Amino acid sequence: MPIHVNRAERGFTLVEFMVAILILTVGLFALLTSINVAMKQNMSNKIRNDAVVLAEQFLVNNRSVPYANLANSTVPRDILTGAVRMRYTIITTVAPIPNTNSSGVSVEVRWLERGDTGVADGQIFHAHSVSTLVTNTLAN
Numbered sequence: 599m600p601i602h603v604n605r606a607e608r609g610f611t612l613v614e615f616m617v618a619i620l621i622l623t624v625g626l627f628a629l630l631t632s633i634n635v636a637m638k639q640n641m642s643n644k645i646r647n648d649a650v651v652l653a654e655q656f657l658v659n660n661r662s663v664p665y666a667n668l669a670n671s672t673v674p675r676d677i678l679t680g681a682v683r684m685r686y687t688i689i690t691t692v693a694p695i696p697n698t699n700s701s702g703v704s705v706e707v708r709w710l711e712r713g714d715t716g717v718a719d720g721q722i723f724h725a726h727s728v729s730t731l732v733t734n735t736l737a738n
Contacts, residue, residue, distance in 0.1 A: 642711060644679050649686060649707040649726045652677075656688050656705045657728050665734040668692045668701060684709055699734040 610618075652675060660668065673688045691704045706727040 641680060641682065645682075645684055645709065645711060646724070646726065648677050648679055648684065649709055649724070652686055652688060653705045653707045653726050653728045656690060656707075657703065657730055660690060660692075660703045660705065661730060661732060665699075665701070665732060665736065668703065668732065682712075695731075701732050701734075702729060703732050704729040 656673075669690075670692055671688075671690045673690075675686045675688060677684050677686065687708045689706045689708065691706070693702045693704070694700075695702060704727060706725055708723050708725045710723055
């Protein structure tokens with residue numbers, strides 16, 4: 599005697615199964631892509647935070663240097679951020695202000711992230727700058 603199966607109880611066909619797998623694959627790919635973008639952005643924020651801290655440290659150091667010893671400088675600095683070793687270039691610029699006993703001190707921190715091609719001369723680099731005014735308190 600043949601067994602009759604109700605049409606609603608037949609289950610999935612091979613085509614329906616393949617379409618479901620395709621939809622799940624596209625969804626997982628989108629999820630993995632968004633996780634990758636979030637991780638890159640998080641690392642970029644950590645790198646930028648390190649640059650801000652470096653700039654502030656150099657600015658504070660320059661404010662504690664005697665006025666006569668203030669000078670322009672370029673200093674490379676390597677910092678481990680997560681699993682990535684970053685190379686920062688700290689550029690200190692001292693610009694005396696005419697007819698005063700003061701100088702403007704500017705600290706710029708530059709860095710390259712993965713995928714960037716070069717520094718300056720029209721190339722891509724990231725930078726953070728801070729500045730302050732330093733007065734010669736020993737001048738008459």
